[in-house]
Amino acid sequence: MTQTESLPLLEALHSTPSRRFLSTDPIPDDVLWELLDAAVRGPSGGNTQRWAWIVVRDEGLKKRIAAWYRDGWNNAYGVHKERILAGGDADGGVGRRGFLAAEHLAEHLEEAPVWVIPVLLGAAGSKNPRLGSSIYGAVQQLMLAARAHGIGSTLTTLHSAHEDEVREALGLPEDALTMALIPLGYPAKGRWAQPKRRPIEEVVHFDTFGNQRSARG
Numbered sequence: 462m463t464q465t466e467s468l469p470l471l472e473a474l475h476s477t478p479s480r481r482f483l484s485t486d487p488i489p490d491d492v493l494w495e496l497l498d499a500a501v502r503g504p505s506g507g508n509t510q511r512w513a514w515i516v517v518r519d520e521g522l523k524k525r526i527a528a529w530y531r532d533g534w535n536n537a538y539g540v541h542k543e544r545i546l547a548g549g550d551a552d553g554g555v556g557r558r559g560f561l562a563a564e565h566l567a568e569h570l571e572e573a574p575v576w577v578i579p580v581l582l583g584a585a586g587s588k589n590p591r592l593g594s595s596i597y598g599a600v601q602q603l604m605l606a607a608r609a610h611g612i613g614s615t616l617t618t619l620h621s622a623h624e625d626e627v628r629e630a631l632g633l634p635e636d637a638l639t640m641a642l643i644p645l646g647y648p649a650k651g652r653w654a655q656p657k658r659r660p661i662e663e664v665v666h667f668d669t670f671g672n673q674r675s676a677r678g
């Protein structure tokens with residue numbers, strides 16, 4: 462189970478959806494270390510690496526933060542449950558299945574054996590709209606390295622309505638900003654399916670916005 466899958470890079474890129482049904486099986490330390498080692502190979506502006514990667518395994522801490530996450534979930538999505546479920550699985554948005562999976566994660570967040578919380582230092586007051594570019598590449602590397610180990614993940618942010626409480630609970634410096642909360646675990650349900658996206662022809666523009674053509678020329 463902990464063996465690395467020999468997986469061509471492009472195949473991994475096409476088969477890493479959010480995995481929100483996770484088992485409680487522990488992730489071995491050496492595997493976790495490998496994921497973090499892959500993450501920190503990611504890019505940051507000027508290679509400043511003003512980041513910290515918080516590994517959360519403490520049950521009490523997870524429970525406290527999960528309650529804040531659930532509060533964020535309820536405000537952003539939970540209150541719209543009926544409407545979202547009535548909308549079915551039409552393209553765009555999380556859809557019915559996505560909603561139910563996200564609801565499951567919200568209800569079971571603390572059961573994931575490990576969370577990684579990527580943090581940008583000195584970022585709390587930043588007005589730079591491109592701030593995230595100095596960490597999200599690395600976050601994706603973490604998630605792809607997890608994929609190689611058969612470990613599922615989801616980039617989540619719903620804890621952030623309680624950013625101050627989370628910062629304090631994690632003992633972060635005042636000027637630090639949590640950029641995500643990534644629950645990691647071996648998948649309990651679902652598969653490594655290709656993520657569904659809008660057609661490439663619809664979102665690609667050549668030279669100037671609006672100049673679109675079929676992907677194959």
Ligand SMILES: Cc1cc2nc3c(=O)[nH]c(=O)nc-3n(C[C@H](O)[C@H](O)[C@H](O)COP(=O)(O)O)c2cc1C
Pocket residue numbers: 477478479480481555559563566615616617618619620656657
């Ligand atoms: C900025 C950002 C914030 C997100 N926040 C959450 C979240 O709080 N909870 C969650 O379950 N998924 C969250 N997601 C995951 C998205 O819902 C997911 O990437 C999207 O639905 C596509 O899923 P797929 O790759 O499985 O197709 C977030 C993704 C991004 C990029």
